[in-house]
Amino acid sequence: MxxxxxxxxxxxxxxxKTKKIYATNNPFYVIVHYKDNITASNGxxxxxxxxxxxxxxxxxxxxxxxxxxxxxxxHFVQKKNNREQLCHKVNMIPLEFVVRNIVAGSMSKRLGIKxxxxxxxxxxxxxxxxxxxxxPLINDHHAVFLNIISYEELNIIYHIISNINxxxxxxxxxKNIILVDFKMEFGxxxxxxxxxxxxxxxxxxxxxxxxxxxxxxxxxxxxGLKENILDIYMEILKRLxxxxx
Ligand code: TMP
Numbered sequence: 001m002x003x004x005x006x007x008x009x010x011x012x013x014x015x016x017k018t019k020k021i022y023a024t025n026n027p028f029y030v031i032v033h034y035k036d037n038i039t040a041s042n043g044x045x046x047x048x049x050x051x052x053x054x055x056x057x058x059x060x061x062x063x064x065x066x067x068x069x070x071x072x073x074x075h076f077v078q079k080k081n082n083r084e085q086l087c088h089k090v091n092m093i094p095l096e097f098v099v100r101n102i103v104a105g106s107m108s109k110r111l112g113i114k115x116x117x118x119x120x121x122x123x124x125x126x127x128x129x130x131x132x133x134x135x136p137l138i139n140d141h142h143a144v145f146l147n148i149i150s151y152e153e154l155n156i157i158y159h160i161i162s163n164i165n166x167x168x169x170x171x172x173x174x175k176n177i178i179l180v181d182f183k184m185e186f187g188x189x190x191x192x193x194x195x196x197x198x199x200x201x202x203x204x205x206x207x208x209x210x211x212x213x214x215x216x217x218x219x220x221x222x223x224g225l226k227e228n229i230l231d232i233y234m235e236i237l238k239r240l241x242x243x244x245x
Pocket of ligand 1 (some may be wrong): 042098104105106135181182203206207
């Protein structure tokens with residue numbers, strides 16, 4: 001097990017909308033830094049929200065630790081401080097995999113189905129990460145044609161996301177949270193192994209309270225409601241028992 005203290009943060013490798021990735025003195029590891037930005041509509045809405053990075057780091061750390069303990073291979077190694085994680089260095093696959101258990105968001109709009117309809121067999125979607133094209137919805141054949149991934153790798157990822165969905169659906173339901181839908185990204189390590197990467201947080205999931213169906217995620221910001229987003233993220237941390245009531 002690598003000691004986080006032996007890893008030294010080096011130069012900035014890349015900066016995204018909500019995270020920065022730093023090189024380290026070890027070529028197999030990077031440091032992921034969570035910024036205080038909250039974004040929607042592919043970055044068209046981008047606000048500063050003091051301390052939001054701390055909340056997302058806490059929540060993602062908790063979920064990735066849990067998934068690691070369930071045998072899911074992830075890039076996450078350990079939390080380094082309140083805004084940073086030590087992670088395995090991976091080459092990110094430029095695809096977003098969305099799993100839907102209940103109709104909401106873009107699926108509701110695209111297909112004209114009322115938000116809230118239960119999906120008995122979880123639906124998997126792929127979005128091509130490309131800012132210029134605004135991350136279009138694509139299918140397996142497009143992804144292979146674009147030389148992003150092979151059919152074999154897609155099968156591996158579908159197997160992993162199906163497992164993660166089963167694990168997280170149950171995990172959150174035990175906390176009175178419905179996992180409506182969520183987005184995952186994957187990368188390949190130096191041995192070409194596929195690892196769950198990026199984050200899993202209320203930024204990248206739709207969470208509804210089991211009883212009231214209140215939205216416990218970023219949707220109020222996406223829709224433009226005046227709700228205090230950090231209160232919502234705090235509620236998730238309380239339900240995960242990271243923060244005591
Ligand atoms: P969608 O309904 O807008 O397609 O979103 C589906 C899920 O994916 C939802 O939980 C939010 C998440 N998501 C992201 O994390 N990043 C994105 O850029 C998009 C479009 C969705």
